Structures are given as structure tokens and as C-alpha cells.
Amino acid sequence: DTAVSQTPKYLVTQMGNDKSIKCEQNLGHDTMYWYKQDSKKFLKIMFSYNNKELIINETVPNRFSPKSPDKAHLNLHINSLELGDSAVYFCASSQLGSGNTIYFGEGSWLTVV
Amino acid sequence: DQQVKQNSPSLSVQEGRISILNCDYTNSMFDYFLWYKKYPAEGPTFLISISSIKDKNEDGRFTVFLNKSAKHLSLHIVPSQPGDSAVYFCAASARNTNAGKSTFGDGTTLTVKP
Helix, strand or coil, rough: CCEEEEEEEEEEEECCEEEEEEEEEEECCCEEEEEEEEECCCEEEEEEEEEEEEEEEEEECCCEEEEEEEEEEEEEEEECCCCCHEEEEEEEEEECCCCCCCCEECCCCEEEE | CCECCCCCCEEECCCCCCEEEEEEEEECCCCCEEEEECCCCCCCCEEEEEEECCCCEECCEEEEEECCCCCEEEEEEEECCHHHHEEEEEEEEECCCCHCCCECCEEEEEEEEE
């Protein structure tokens, strides 16, 4: 029973397209995140939502827009995709006050051609 | 400015031997440290953590050591098993901040040879 699930796992799309990656967690956590792992393997936080409220918004182009319909879901919508957006995107969740352990999804491999 | 560094991109050890993965940090505000393990095509999974009030934390075959004065931590795996072959990420954070503010190192790929 997957704790943090994200879809699609693989996505190949053309430049200029708009795409979404969906994420759901069934851990009852109150905080969700999107991370990006680029070609240099760095894991960088992009956004964090706590109970549907945006609490972390790192320097990310405004073509990236997270949407949290409820605290179990955090979707990532990307407009006008560019070649440099190709990366692995990880959704994650954690529970405030229970240590800083983050639970990651399996990742979504986005390739922009 | 990379605040968390794992200077060895890869490490290869023989099954049964000890694996030692190292991590250095620069931010003295960090007081909570975690190791994550990542298999190919999967997300990172939490392995072990240590608070700055300790200098050692052990969980089965995994032990994390923290040297605050040197701003250095290490993960020891003993005995190493082929199933331990994965990428290991070190992460550091300030405990009273959002977990998402954890800063990750760029990983060390461990290969355990049978």
C-alpha cells in the first residue's frame, strides 16, 4: 500500500506543452512537498504546503504552479515546458512535530523534447 | 553555496566488510541530520537520523556518527550486503524548522560486491 504516490511515473512531452503531475499521500501527514532532482543529482525543494497553505516557495519559475485541493493531495502543473525542465520530480510528505523525516514518492521522470 | 557535501560520489566495498559514507556541512544552525537511501527508479527512503545532542545513533547494521566540532557525520554499514547497493543522501536541517527546509547532499553511490 503506497504511502506517497505520484503519477505519471514517466512523461515525455514537447517543448511548449502544459503538463501536470499528481500526488497523493495516505499517511495522514499535514505537510506535502515537491522536490526536483536535476541532472547533477541534487535534490532541491520547490514547494511546501501545510494543510493546503503554501509555506515554502523557493525560487522557481512561475510556470510551475502547485495546487493542493486538500491536505492529502498536492499536484504540480507546469506551463510552457522548456528543455531545462527535464528532471525527476519527487512528491513527499511529513508530519510537523514528528521530527524532520520526509516520505518520498517514487518520482516522476519528465523529459522535454 | 553547497551547505551539505558528500565528497565521494561513489564507493565500492566487498560483501561483509564495512561501508563508511561521509558527509560534511557548513551551517552551524543545523541540528538534525538524516540519511536517506535511494534505489534506481524509486524515491529516497529514510534510513537513520541523529540529533545534535548525540554523537552516535545505531539501528541494526547502520550507525551514524556526528562530530559537531568538525561539522562532519558518517554512516557506517556493517556488515555490508549486496542489497545495500544504492545511492545514499545525507540531509541536514534545523529541528524547529519545516522538514522541507532540509538541505540534501548530492549523494554517494554505494556498490556492495558479492
